[in-house]
Amino acid sequence: MGVAMTSRQKRWLVWGVSLVSAAGWLGGFSGNVVGQEANRRPGELPVEASPEGKVYLERLRKNTPFGTNDFDFNGLRAGMGSRRPPTVDGVQLKRVKVGEIPCEWVVAPGAATDVRVLYIHGGGFISGSGGFYLPLASHLSRMAKCAVLLVDYRLAPEHPFPAGLNDCVDVFEWMWDQGPEGVSRARATFVAGDSAGGNLTLATVLALRDRQKRLPLGAIPISPVTDFTLASDSLNSVADPIISSRTMPIFREHYLKDHSPRDPLASPVFADYRGIPPLLIQAGEHEMLRDDAVRVSQRIRETGGKVTLEVWKGMFHVFQSHDPLLPEGREAFDHIAQFVRELVPSR
Template identity: 40%
Template structure:
């Protein structure tokens, strides 16, 4: 069944028409919302709030634990996407992990180029700590550009001397805005969603006059020392495959505990296909277990007597 699901998904993604002329950012946002948006699961309550000075969604499963919180940063190439488009994915991860989640609506390019998104991600993280959230009870997650933004947020927090969370999960993270990964060539025919030109356009919109090698724009080039345990999930049928693989290698070289999961024959952020694709459900379940395991370990460590 899984092979049939993968083939059907690939055919569906390839059937999407490509516009003859480049759409405007607003047209891209509308199209992305229509193509990707899924509502939160029925067992997850959704409330609008404010975090770090930005609108945000709070998603709370009916059986959410009282000792953990998930901060989720959505993907969309820093150009499209919102907490609403990702309510389904965030809600499903939160439900499986039994965690309350917050998803801020960080500013998008080209109206707000780099480092606006990083500033907003950092502001959200800082407010959580300042409002009394124990970093040991906090985990982060993000997909695509949101995965890169999770790392940039952690780097900004480390740079500011703030304590870091218990763990982070990254779905198909975009971490190299120089587009230097070999998979831009080797997976050119396999990727049913993007061309290199598509991703370069996202990078140009986001960076403006910024440097693509800036570690806060491309965390692949950052010193990752001291970051919390990472889980990185990626599919083989995506141009960003090497972003994930190189990130995991760099993290390991710098003594960051990292787990890399590569799923054969799957596209970018395949986790969005939960309920339709067996591998998506399994991946989300593993991600949920990863987050809760590190939250439990951090809580036990906090309760242990000082030596």
């Protein structure tokens, strides 16, 4: 029997439903929060999905993945452009502008404001907003004891590659010397993001390295898009319950226009990772981008980088956003928090 949900967990339920409903992925879901925290380190994963995860996946599979029959551009933008309330009590929010780029600080109680994570939202490069990610960002701030900066980078097709990437690079550089309380030097910085934001996480770190700028201590790409040549086997072999592989050529067309899909800053699977800080990459077993995560991890190792790859059994695209409804979501967030904390230097 499941346990009763707290008010914070109920807000997370609304967030999870909103996430999938925004893209037409799921008409509705209700369930209880169950399961215990595991005591595993990053890279150490359960051998199979939890009972709750299996049930959740089956419920997702009863719905049609986004983009299967048509591509609702306006619906995707409207849904993922909406603003969701934080799911952590007492979180502090502060909107700022970096040049003309809208951003928002998210600081949970007890977070260190000199430990800063730039979080880059997903949305296929054509949708999404920082406001939509306030639940995830507030939870990340609480778990990792850090200040999270959400960036509203420019979106395609109005602003194709590399406009959004340049925005992320500019905001990251600004974050070194500007915190939630104003001018202050960061003790530690990180970059994280999911899906399209996972792509931009890798590209931001690569661009900083190439431009000889200050690098973060680490980066966390979640379910990243890494190959716009669309060569990964899982694009066709995996039945992703969240999003159809038919969407990928559409995202590519909007984002890249006529730009080469083999550019390492567009497709990080082709990059050289010498001199790049440690990476933690998470993906789900049942997502079309699984092999994008696997292949870029292989590339990172081959070219001299350090990476921890986690492919979670029975999980789906950006399953972390469904925490705390899933034991896997809670534990994945705990791994991210451990990764951040272990790299932060002492005062």
